[in-house]
Amino acid sequence: MLLDKNIAQLVLDHALSRGxxxxxxxxxxxxxxxxxVLSQKxxxxxxGIDFGLGIRMIYGHRVLxxxxxxxxSEELLRIVSLISEREKSTRKHEFLDFTLKPTVDIHPxxxxxxxxxxxxxxxxxxxxxxxxxxxxxxxxxxxxxxSLEKRQEIEIFNTEGLQSFDTRNYIRIVAxxxxxxxxEQSEGYEGPGALAGFExxxxxxxxxxxxxxxxxxxxxxxxxxxxxxKMPVIIDNGFGGVIFHEACGHLLETTxxxxxxSVFWDKMDQQIASPVVSAVDDGTIKNEWGSINIDDEGMxxxxxxxxxxxxxxxxxxxxxxxxxxxxxxxxxxxxxxYRFAPASRMRNTFxxxxxxxxxxxxxxxxxxxxxxxxxxxxxxxxTGEFNFAAQESYxxxxxKITKPLKSATLxxxxxxxxxxxxxxxxxxxxxxxxxxxVSGAVPTTVGxxxxxxxxxxxGGQA
Amino acid sequence: MEDYxxxxxxxxxxxxxxxxxxxxxxNTNSLLSLKSEDQELSEHKVSSSLVLGVRVIKDKRVxxxxxESWDKESLGQMVDSAIGFSKYTKxxxxxxxxLKRADFLEGTIDKVxxxxxxxxxxxxxxxxxxxxxxxxxxxxxxxxxxxxxxxxxxxxxxxxxLGTFCGQKTRSFSCFTSALIEKExxxxxxxxxxxxxxxxxxxxxxxxxxxxLHANKLLGAGPIETGHYDVIFxxxxxxxxxxxxxxLLSGHSAMNDTNPWKNKVGEVLAxxxxxxxxxxxxxxxxSYTKFDNxxxLTGKTTxxxxxKLETFYHNSKxxxxxxxxxxxxxxxxxxxxxxxxxxxxxxxxxxxSESELxxxxxxxVVKMQGLFSGADSVSGNFSFGxxxxxxxxxxxxxxxxxxxISGNFFELLKEIKxxxxxxxxxxxxxxFSPAIRxxxxxxxxx
Numbered sequence: 001m002l003l004d005k006n007i008a009q010l011v012l013d014h015a016l017s018r019g020x021x022x023x024x025x026x027x028x029x030x031x032x033x034x035x036x037v038l039s040q041k042x043x044x045x046x047x048g049i050d051f052g053l054g055i056r057m058i059y060g061h062r063v064l065x066x067x068x069x070x071x072x073s074e075e076l077l078r079i080v081s082l083i084s085e086r087e088k089s090t091r092k093h094e095f096l097d098f099t100l101k102p103t104v105d106i107h108p109x110x111x112x113x114x115x116x117x118x119x120x121x122x123x124x125x126x127x128x129x130x131x132x133x134x135x136x137x138x139x140x141x142x143x144x145x146x147s148l149e150k151r152q153e154i155e156i157f158n159t160e161g162l163q164s165f166d167t168r169n170y171i172r173i174v175a176x177x178x179x180x181x182x183x184e185q186s187e188g189y190e191g192p193g194a195l196a197g198f199e200x201x202x203x204x205x206x207x208x209x210x211x212x213x214x215x216x217x218x219x220x221x222x223x224x225x226x227x228x229x230k231m232p233v234i235i236d237n238g239f240g241g242v243i244f245h246e247a248c249g250h251l252l253e254t255t256x257x258x259x260x261x262s263v264f265w266d267k268m269d270q271q272i273a274s275p276v277v278s279a280v281d282d283g284t285i286k287n288e289w290g291s292i293n294i295d296d297e298g299m300x301x302x303x304x305x306x307x308x309x310x311x312x313x314x315x316x317x318x319x320x321x322x323x324x325x326x327x328x329x330x331x332x333x334x335x336x337x338y339r340f341a342p343a344s345r346m347r348n349t350f351x352x353x354x355x356x357x358x359x360x361x362x363x364x365x366x367x368x369x370x371x372x373x374x375x376x377x378x379x380x381x382x383t384g385e386f387n388f389a390a391q392e393s394y395x396x397x398x399x400k401i402t403k404p405l406k407s408a409t410l411x412x413x414x415x416x417x418x419x420x421x422x423x424x425x426x427x428x429x430x431x432x433x434x435x436x437x438v439s440g441a442v443p444t445t446v447g448x449x450x451x452x453x454x455x456x457x458x459g460g461q462a
Numbered sequence: 463m464e465d466y467x468x469x470x471x472x473x474x475x476x477x478x479x480x481x482x483x484x485x486x487x488x489n490t491n492s493l494l495s496l497k498s499e500d501q502e503l504s505e506h507k508v509s510s511s512l513v514l515g516v517r518v519i520k521d522k523r524v525x526x527x528x529x530e531s532w533d534k535e536s537l538g539q540m541v542d543s544a545i546g547f548s549k550y551t552k553x554x555x556x557x558x559x560x561l562k563r564a565d566f567l568e569g570t571i572d573k574v575x576x577x578x579x580x581x582x583x584x585x586x587x588x589x590x591x592x593x594x595x596x597x598x599x600x601x602x603x604x605x606x607x608x609x610x611x612x613x614x615x616x617x618x619x620x621x622x623x624l625g626t627f628c629g630q631k632t633r634s635f636s637c638f639t640s641a642l643i644e645k646e647x648x649x650x651x652x653x654x655x656x657x658x659x660x661x662x663x664x665x666x667x668x669x670x671x672x673x674x675l676h677a678n679k680l681l682g683a684g685p686i687e688t689g690h691y692d693v694i695f696x697x698x699x700x701x702x703x704x705x706x707x708x709x710l711l712s713g714h715s716a717m718n719d720t721n722p723w724k725n726k727v728g729e730v731l732a733x734x735x736x737x738x739x740x741x742x743x744x745x746x747x748x749s750y751t752k753f754d755n756x757x758x759l760t761g762k763t764t765x766x767x768x769x770k771l772e773t774f775y776h777n778s779k780x781x782x783x784x785x786x787x788x789x790x791x792x793x794x795x796x797x798x799x800x801x802x803x804x805x806x807x808x809x810x811x812x813x814x815s816e817s818e819l820x821x822x823x824x825x826x827v828v829k830m831q832g833l834f835s836g837a838d839s840v841s842g843n844f845s846f847g848x849x850x851x852x853x854x855x856x857x858x859x860x861x862x863x864x865x866x867i868s869g870n871f872f873e874l875l876k877e878i879k880x881x882x883x884x885x886x887x888x889x890x891x892x893x894f895s896p897a898i899r900x901x902x903x904x905x906x907x908x
Contacts, residue, residue: 038718041552044799047543048528049536052511065507069530082508085582119550142719178720178840185722187840220841228868228906229688259499261607261642263649339509376835383642383649385864387832387847409836409845409866457685459845459866459906 001155001165002027003053003071005098008157011076012095015057016159018080019089022058022319024158025076026296028338031113036146037126040134043144045119052338055079059087061324065341096161103166103294107287111197112169113151122147125201126173132210133177139221140214142178147171149198156298164298170289170443171200172432175209179217188216189391193289193432193443200287216373216392219404226393226408226460232368233410233456234361234396239374239431241446244279244351246379246386247414248272252281252306252314253332253344254321255438263384263415264312272312273418276354279307281316283331283347289432290348290445297333297342304330306349310418318344336440343439350447354424361423361452363399369408369458370394370401376433384414409459417453425450466490466512467629469532470621473516476541478623482518482548483559484541485622487755487796489513495612496589503586515796516544522555523548528797556782557800561757562624569630569752573659576633578613580661585611588661592639595670600678602643608653609639613661626757634748636890637664641677650683650863652676652829655889657748676828680849683861685907691852692824692879693867693903697886699827701893704807706837706844707871711765713774714801717783722840722872723771730769732875737810738766740775740791747806748891756792760805763789769875775802809895812881819882819899823859826850827867842872848905865907869900877901 008025015023033047054067055076066079126145133143150170157163172193179186190213194200235243248264256262264272273279283292283301292301297319305313317325318333321344333342362370370393377388390408394401430447470486477484490512497505515528518541525548529540580588592609612635619629640653654672656665695703715721723731742751742760754760756778764772774780777792777800793803831847838844849863882896 035550042550043552043718044524044526045547045550046526046528046797046799047547048515048540048797049530051530061504062502063505065505067509067511069511069513079508083506086503086506086586123550144718144720185840187838226845228866228904230908256607259605259607261605339511341505341507376832378832378835380651380831383651385831385847387836387866389832389835389845407836407838407841407843407845409832409847409868411831411847411864411866413864457864457866457906459847459868459904461843461845461868461870461904 002029002153003155005163007073007076009095009098010073011055011080012157012159014077015080016093016095017091018084019087019092020057020059020084021092022159024056024156026054026338027155028052028152030150030152030337033113033149034146035123035126036144037123037130038144039142040130042123050337054338054341056341057084058320061320063320063341067338093159095159098157098163099161101162101164101298103164105293106284107195107291107293109169109197110199113149113197115197122198125206128206129175129210132207133175133214136211136214137179137218139179139181139218140177141180144176146174154296158298162298164294166293168195168292169197171196171198173201173204173209175213177213177217179221181221184221186217186220188213191432194287195289195291196287219392220406223404223406226369226405226458228458228460230455230457232365233453233458234368234370234450235374235453236358236370236372236450237425237427237448238429239433239446240371240451241350241431241448242374242377242388242433243417244448245346245349245435245444245446246377246388247384247412247417248279249346249349250379250437251384251414253316253346254318254325254327255343257315258321258324267312270312271310272415273307273310274421275310276424277307277310277418277421278352279350280305280352281346281349285348288348288430288445289443290346292347295331295333296335299329299331299333301331301347316344316346318342334439334442336442340439343437345437345439345442346435346444348430348445348447350430351424351449351451353426353428353449356423356425358425358427358450361425361450362396362401364423364452365396366398368396369405370396379414386414387411406461411457411459417456420454420456421451422454423452466617466619467627469514470619472534473514473537473541474621474623476538477516477518480541480545482520482545483623484516484518485559485620487515487794488619489796490617492615493612495610496586497610498590498593501590501594503589513796514540516540517794517800518544518548519557519559520545520548522553523551524554524557525551526799557779559622559624561622561626563626563757567628567753569628574632574750576659578633578660585661588666591666592637592669595666596639596641596674599670599674600643602645603641603674604644605642606640607642611637620753620755620757622757628753628757630752634659635661635664637669639669639673641673643677643681645681648682650677650681652680657890679858680861680863683849683863685864686852686860686862686905687908688906690902691905693827693900694820694824694897695827697893697895698888699830700895700898701888702830702833704893706833707839708804709839711775711804712802713776713780713784716774717780722842727771727773729771731771732766732769733878734769735812735881736766736769736875736878737764739764739808739810740804740806741808742805744806744808746887746891746894749805751805754790754792755794758788758790758792760790775804777802807893811883811885811896814880814882816882816884816897817855819880819897820853820855823852823854824899825905826853842870844869844871862907865905868904868906874900
């Protein structure tokens with residue numbers, strides 16, 4: 001346990017004595033280790049320990065929040081007094097004794113950070129990726145490979161009597177390569193990750209990962225500029241799911257909905273997407289990067305059907321979002337660390353598979369773009385305007401993929417694009433990413449099969 | 463500062479007892495953050511944090527580690543971890559700790575650490591007005607979904623095993639608000655930021671006016687015709703564009719073969735009137751720092767002069783690697799390893815008056831989206847979502863949204879048509895530039 005139960009009781013009772021309706025302590029201890037191979041040598045190894053406590057007090061729908069690194073009762077009582085300095089109300093609720101709520105671990109780990117696995121074998125794996133990338137072509141002139149391992153222990157106490165504890169083990173391998181030909185340079189990038197220990201690397205072939213980042217960099221050398229304007233686009237599987245994440249997912253978080261800063265705030269049970277679209281946010285997928293056992297408010301995670309056959313069926317709801325909107329919590333309260341109050345956030349979010357093949361989609365387009373690999377993006381929640389980068393894309397002419405293109409950006413608005421999805425593929429895949437929002441950067445998985453969008457604005461240079 | 467100095471000295475003593483050279487960085491931060499919703503305080507956040515980071519050099523190998531606990535046991539574990547990590551790294555003969563200074567270097571000055579003479583009540587009143595003042599502008603303002611007032615106080619200490627010690631405290635305030643306007647099922651949103659060293663230095667009327675002005679003008683805006691346009695970025699957008707390609711000025715990335723400009727020092731890479739400086743002591747700048755993260759005194763550096771790349775940002779290691787003078791831009795957070803970073807960036811004014819610069823038709827970019835995802839720092843290609851105004855002089859011909867603006871950063875610098883003669887600052891006051899008219903950027907619209 002990270003915090004003495006008696007201290008937690010003293011602090012939360014003090015919070016109630018200041019008139020709070022609800023109070024919570026989030027304790028976190030996170031070990032981090034990062035290793036980087038650059039220029040075929042170990043460039044950097046480092047790590048450390050994050051430790052701190054966040055205290056949240058809720059008055060009505062208002063949130064007061066404070067955090068500290070010092071786990072003493074004096075410091076925590078000081079924080080409570082400081083953040084509630086202006087509150088005039090007196091005790092409304094009595095303290096309930098804590099009941100330890102055991103966490104069911106649905107994401108077992110074999111070799112977590114801190115186990116006996118030697119650093120040598122981890123570094124050897126990174127070198128193997130480097131070698132694989134360089135072996136593809138002499139035009140690959142730089143490769144960077146990193147591993148990031150994190151072991152996050154959390155403990156949550158609240159004035160409803162909850163005491164909960166969980167441990168999350170994360171691993172991410174990030175590989176990038178630079179190819180150069182006649183002074184022109186281009187980059188390839190992949191970043192697979194999991195809620196797992198180093199055993200995850202057994203499922204990520206060093207050879208395949210190295211070759212993939214090298215080929216991505218090489219394909220763009222000498223590529224033609226991407227055409228600009230509105231046209232049909234196929235967004236392939238895996239990280240292509242960033243379109244749904246940005247264009248729709250953020251608008252379904254009660255963080256936006258409760259402020260009516262989402263175009264979907266009043267659209268429950270209404271058709272918001274093409275009938276071929278069904279979408280899910282699922283924290284239960286075994287060892288997936290965006291999975292959790294419990295959320296950062298201590299609620300068990302769940303699978304949430306967001307859209308079914310184009311109809312809006314659920315938002316992503318945290319505690320404060322439930323209080324403000326009246327919808328049931330979905331175990332979606334997440335935060336980067338103790339430095340952030342929780343907010344409703346995505347976990348593993350994806351569009352479910354359909355029945356079209358990629359070949360059928362390509363054959364249906366006279367002139368358009370095939371985006372094989374997407375980069376990152378962002379959305380303006382108030383209006384749903386989004387943009388995201390196409391990292392690897394190709395021109396489609398007369399029903400055939402003809403040539404690679406330089407980078408381009410796709411922009412539009414969420415509601416509009418959801419209505420313009422006309423074909424959903426059968427090649428479903430997930431991909432790891434980091435999502436930044438009001439409660440910091442959290443691991444999220446995006447995913448989808450290939451999608452055909454009948455018309456979207458492509459920003460290219462041609 | 464004295465108590466924190468003792469912690470750093472304890473770390474260095476432990477390192478010395480284990481026979482390694484070391485330096486240690488200690489960062490503390492206290493934050494007050496307020497948000498308003500429906501004319502009530504919706505968030506009141508206070509925090510205090512401390513993080514320590516040690517770098518050790520043993521047998522020419524470097525190891526780093528950090529901790530947020532500072533009891534003796536944790537400090538010992540942190541040093542042991544750093545020494546343990548160093549065994550696996552390659553030899554780095556150029557990375558050394560060799561700055562020896564006898565006296566403590568005090569970096570705190572009045573300019574960056576002004577007394578906070580505002581009460582909590584005054585701050586709350588200010589925060590609530592971030593929402594109410596925007597709503598007063600127009601009944602079409604549906605909400606101000608994003609608004610915030612924050613005060614941040616930080617203290618940074620650097621010490622090394624040769625006795626060098628320096629420290630600096632800073633205090634800053636920032637605020638922003640947004641206007642979300644809705645009319646006839648059309649929505650538009652814009653936000654604006656202001657920074658200062660005291661609450662009274664924040665510009666409330668500017669953040670309110672600018673948020674409302676652009677949200678209102680861009681309401682109902684659609685794409686313009688696809689084509690090539692001359693483009694002028696608002697100073698904030700220009701700062702964002704340059705930040706996407708900031709790695710081009712890094713000696714650290716050049717040393718690591720990840721900087722496309724690695725062999726370009728001495729070459730002309732921009733239009734002849736383009737000069738770029740970095741000045742941590744720039745009078746109007748907000749990114750003041752007296753010393754870098756190797757404890758060296760900072761100073762003004764000319765990076766690009768008359769279009770020619772003069773040097774990169776360097777620390778002691780990269781300057782030794784390239785056999786050039788150190789520019790004293792060493793950067794290392796408590797959690798990280800040695801790198802480089804800039805401070806106040808200043809593009810020098812050119813010779814063209816603003817009225818001449820804005821003659822004829824051009825596109826003014828007031829907002830960009832997808833900044834880092836839409837920029838490829840290796841190839842120089844970029845493509846961002848954008849909104850702004852098609853203008854002639856100061857007259858708006860048509861507002862535009864739902865467009866993309868694309869180009870290549872390397873070519874962009876050479877295709878500067880005109881440099882304005884008046885310097886403007888971005889909102890966070892770390893980037894200073896005249897208006898610059900770029901030729902023929904591709905805009906995709908209808």
